[in-house]
Amino acid sequence: MKKPILLGTSTATSRTPCCSKVGIKKGPWTAEEDEVLANYIKIEGGGRWRTLPKRAGLLRCGKSCRLRWMNYLRPTVKRGHIAPDEEDLILRLHRLLGNRSSLPDIHNHDAYFRVPSKKARYEYMNCKIKGSYTVNISRWALIAGRIPGRTDNEIKNYWNTHLSKNLISQGIDPRTHKPLNPVSHGSSQANQDDDDDVPESNPNPPSSFKSSELMGEKTNSMDTTNLESHQIYQHQQEVGDDCMGQPSSSGNGGDLVENGNEDHMFSLFLDSLITDNQQQQQQSNNGDLWEAEIMFPMVEFGNPQNYFNHHQQHP
């Protein structure tokens, strides 16, 4: 159901709609519109979405243009079925990243299991570096960023229509990746959290897992030499916001070089998590997700570097 418009909020009252509803076309795009949009972006570049439709001569709102470009018209977008290895990666990344509401409050580790404030969540998801460099690492975008040619919308749709149902049919809560009926796995674990709405992603968060260590997911490059020979991992560079090389409003084009080391480190860290998660599943009796979750060893590592070092020492 549609959420009610909160007229009392400052944003709701002050914001003008993204487009004038009068004369704006909605619904499926025609081939002609696609051509106009693609040609325009090819020549003029993307960005400035609000004014782009007028400049391009389209009777669409900017958001619609952006969405059409990002999810369909971009040359790097891959069409077709999700491959099994892609599906596997989506599952593992979703387990690692959890639901949006389970993202840890990085500024208050004691509150790790509580639903973080939206502010904290935003700061976690858009790690702000040195006041000018923000990198969006939201869940679907992050997952999509690991799968070349796939968009966050596609990943999200695939999750909602396929993977979540598969998990439910296996008796697994797709939100928490834990059994829907936790009794069979021991009540102490299942009921340790009084707040039923809060998934228990990582019972032992890294103590120094701070924002500066979470960055660069969508734009970084990576060294895959020490990782599993998974073809997917090797094309991460394609994933970035390819708005024709224009920096986004959030300043993605900022301190990439300056932060390259941390950027690289986080990428390696995430890959380590993925690899480790896969190993845990293999070791846990044909992929018993519940057992693998319990065994997840983030507690051993105070920060991503330690975690990564460990994996290099114990591949």
Next chain:
DNA sequence: AATTATCCCAACCGCAGCTAC
């Protein structure tokens, strides 16, 4: 063959934090 049910995904919507002024 016709009708109904279900699936799937492209597209829409509102929200919230950002930057610019």
Next chain:
DNA sequence: AGTAGCTGCGGTTGGGATAAT
């Protein structure tokens, strides 16, 4: 400091495609 506009995200919907009856 306050406000307006921009961007991008997650959640949701509508309708076409397909399957079942």
